[in-house]
Amino acid sequence: GLALASQFRMSDGGRKRMDQAMQSLRGVPSLGRVLWFGFGVQSFVKMMGETQLGLNTVALCSCLTEVHSEELTARVLAELWKLDDYPEEYEPSHSQFLALVKACSGVVTFSAFNSNLDSMTGHGRWSFRPDSDCLKASDAIDIASALYGLFQITRGKVERITLLGRNECAFIAAFASWLFDLKIYVEDDAGSVIFASQETLCKADAQVAITYTTKEQLTALQQSTTYLLPDGTDLISSDSYLSESRWILRVPWDGCLLRTFGSTFRKLSGYAYTLGSFLGGTARIYAALARGEPNVGYFSRERFMGFSQLSYGQGFVYSVTSTFKELERVTSLESAMERALDSTFDSAYREVEQAAQGLRNSCHCNSCSGRPSPGEDSTWGDCLFALALTIRKLVTDLSCTDRDGVLPVAVHGLEQHYGKNHDSYKIWISTPERTLVGMAVGLASETDSTNIDVPNSESILRDVRPLFDGSQGEQPNDMFVGIVAKASSGICCYHECLRGVSSVAGAMRTIHVIPGHIERGMAQYDVVKDQAFDVRTPSITESLTLAKAETAIPKHEPVRLGKSEIKALATESSDYRHLLFAYKVLLPNGFIAQIQPGLFSRNVLARTGMLTCYRSTKCKQKLAIPCSTVKKGWMVPCSTRGLYYNSNLALCLWSYSEDIARCVAFDLQSNERLEARNTFLRRDECLPCCTESVLRNTAHILEYSRHLKQEVAHII
Numbered sequence: 001g002l003a004l005a006s007q008f009r010m011s012d013g014g015r016k017r018m019d020q021a022m023q024s025l026r027g028v029p030s031l032g033r034v035l036w037f038g039f040g041v042q043s044f045v046k047m048m049g050e051t052q053l054g055l056n057t058v059a060l061c062s063c064l065t066e067v068h069s070e071e072l073t074a075r076v077l078a079e080l081w082k083l084d085d086y087p088e089e090y091e092p093s094h095s096q097f098l099a100l101v102k103a104c105s106g107v108v109t110f111s112a113f114n115s116n117l118d119s120m121t122g123h124g125r126w127s128f129r130p131d132s133d134c135l136k137a138s139d140a141i142d143i144a145s146a147l148y149g150l151f152q153i154t155r156g157k158v159e160r161i162t163l164l165g166r167n168e169c170a171f172i173a174a175f176a177s178w179l180f181d182l183k184i185y186v187e188d189d190a191g192s193v194i195f196a197s198q199e200t201l202c203k204a205d206a207q208v209a210i211t212y213t214t215k216e217q218l219t220a221l222q223q224s225t226t227y228l229l230p231d232g233t234d235l236i237s238s239d240s241y242l243s244e245s246r247w248i249l250r251v252p253w254d255g256c257l258l259r260t261f262g263s264t265f266r267k268l269s270g271y272a273y274t275l276g277s278f279l280g281g282t283a284r285i286y287a288a289l290a291r292g293e294p295n296v297g298y299f300s301r302e303r304f305m306g307f308s309q310l311s312y313g314q315g316f317v318y319s320v321t322s323t324f325k326e327l328e329r330v331t332s333l334e335s336a337m338e339r340a341l342d343s344t345f346d347s348a349y350r351e352v353e354q355a356a357q358g359l360r361n362s363c364h365c366n367s368c369s370g371r372p373s374p375g376e377d378s379t380w381g382d383c384l385f386a387l388a389l390t391i392r393k394l395v396t397d398l399s400c401t402d403r404d405g406v407l408p409v410a411v412h413g414l415e416q417h418y419g420k421n422h423d424s425y426k427i428w429i430s431t432p433e434r435t436l437v438g439m440a441v442g443l444a445s446e447t448d449s450t451n452i453d454v455p456n457s458e459s460i461l462r463d464v465r466p467l468f469d470g471s472q473g474e475q476p477n478d479m480f481v482g483i484v485a486k487a488s489s490g491i492c493c494y495h496e497c498l499r500g501v502s503s504v505a506g507a508m509r510t511i512h513v514i515p516g517h518i519e520r521g522m523a524q525y526d527v528v529k530d531q532a533f534d535v536r537t538p539s540i541t542e543s544l545t546l547a548k549a550e551t552a553i554p555k556h557e558p559v560r561l562g563k564s565e566i567k568a569l570a571t572e573s574s575d576y577r578h579l580l581f582a583y584k585v586l587l588p589n590g591f592i593a594q595i596q597p598g599l600f601s602r603n604v605l606a607r608t609g610m611l612t613c614y615r616s617t618k619c620k621q622k623l624a625i626p627c628s629t630v631k632k633g634w635m636v637p638c639s640t641r642g643l644y645y646n647s648n649l650a651l652c653l654w655s656y657s658e659d660i661a662r663c664v665a666f667d668l669q670s671n672e673r674l675e676a677r678n679t680f681l682r683r684d685e686c687l688p689c690c691t692e693s694v695l696r697n698t699a700h701i702l703e704y705s706r707h708l709k710q711e712v713a714h715i716i
Helices: 012-023 044-046 054-066 070-083 094-104 113-120 141-153 165-178 239-246 256-261 263-269 274-289 315-321 334-341 345-362 386-399 410-432 435-439 456-462 598-607 659-671 687-696 698-703
Strands: 025-029 037-039 161-165 184-187 193-196 208-213 225-228 483-490 489-496 511-515 517-520 523-525 527-530 565-571 579-587 590-596 628-632 647-653 711-715
Touching: 012 161, 025 523, 025 590, 037 054, 037 511, 044 054, 044 094, 054 070, 054 094, 054 113, 054 165, 070 141, 094 511, 113 165, 113 193, 113 647, 141 161, 141 165, 161 165, 165 184, 165 208, 225 647, 256 263, 256 410, 263 274, 263 386, 274 315, 274 334, 274 345, 274 386, 274 435, 315 334, 315 386, 334 345, 345 386, 345 435, 386 410, 386 435, 386 456, 410 435, 456 489, 456 511, 483 598, 489 517, 489 598, 527 598, 579 598, 579 659, 590 659, 598 659, 647 687, 647 698, 659 711, 687 711, 698 711
Parallel strands: 161 208, 161 225, 184 208, 527 579, 628 647, 647 711
Antiparallel strands: 025 037, 037 517, 184 193, 483 489, 483 527, 489 511, 517 523, 565 579, 579 590
């Protein structure tokens, strides 16, 4: 890498920009500081930046990975090595180039490099649609040849070069401008100026002259200083190569919908009242589930996970306009959302149904018009209703995501979201298992056989990550159960549960996205997942001490556990790029509890919101059945002493003053039963309503009982 970096010279402005990028790098530690996300205190990149050659290496690799996959970038470095005639016996292996690329990726993500690249495309004037062939990278040898031409200019061996092509030319122009301050001139195929580094600059005086051309216009004639950069469409031979050859275009969030979906978004904006009714009604339905309201129709409480304050009700409405500023500028949209939000659940349900049907009636694509469509729609992205579904899904995901400032969005990630929502819509048309409203708001019913929005750590990461790293995304069956962090292409996504555990669902739903990697010391990793426990020992064996079961509302003070200590454990798996993570909780009296963060988060999301409450004078003054209050201990005793069974179901009430104790109690009881169906996390619901909620779930709980149809349920 250092040898390649000696072949070019950065300008003073380029060095200053790279210094600023290096100084802006930051890292966030996990609990106990056993892991770092982003760029940690011992990051390899920070040591590289201490010398000029090291800084050159970081600049080359990080700029390449902003728009190319790490695999392709490693191949570009290998081609550069060959172009400079270094001895073959000293050439690093592909794995060594790849390790260098991974270490440097993400450094310039927060810099102005991406906005500079956007300028080279004319901010969308020259079509860079995600469905078109132009968002495929060129072959590694073509990219390397063009970069080598730039290097020759910086060393005074060549005065100017000319490039013909499309998106890859935009990258070369941004690279030349940002690191070398060369004179850049970019024009389209009609000769119209798209970018010029100086107002008076003409093409003949430019050091880098670029003409955007279509694939058909490229000629085989090539002079020594003219470089052809065709897209890699003809090179695609497999799904893995398709992933490696992607060309990542990152754009600002403000304007990204218009930039990606063009005329379809303009048309959708024309139906502002209908779109506002759809989004506002969705916010009201989400609020009913998040708050545990008695009436949520047929929707599954267990499979709802939007507990962040910005993902339901007024928070959802705010998230719509704060996430997409272009929607804030759509006249009457916000007022329509507010009107739909200020209604009952049943009214909001009807609002969504009418708005969804209205958008379908207004759309003339193959899916909405009912015309037979054996394959894809005739035009990519032309469905108004699918775009409305995409906006709803994006707001839902991003309202629970900490994006670490102003991280730009990958156009390919937006396109993936649209494609998935359009596919779901087309599946619903052919086999409508759910109602129109259920499909529109992305919620499952109690009897729904689909896996939509099942709360688990893998599905949440799978939805969010492509928006920032432009990755293809994985299918659910390709994901390892319990993944809680993943890093690729210089972007790290991790769950809040790696920074600590909490019984608050809104906190456990949070995803953090930051430029950089997963680091432990100087080592980097791609994935963090739950540590599996073969035996939960040394473990907690202390049986519960229960107060006498009674129907009166308990007046006992919350149990004070005393001082506890939680430790984070990280070990390397058999795959050296993966880490296993778990918590060990040291409790008073020498007891030890072990918590798997991914599974714990899943259970918290699944069992929050299961208890309903009127929060009014409708609430009763006594418990629905006699309940036993936990005074001490952790494990349900084998004997039935202190437990009162009603229709083979007994209820235990837990109350701890410390949240860590509440987490341990919940985790122990959740992992003792299949899918935690016997545990219920209480928030501000009154106890009489809580007990009535549990009784309504008696059949569901006993269905999964391991003890001859007799079970103990826990309100924690």
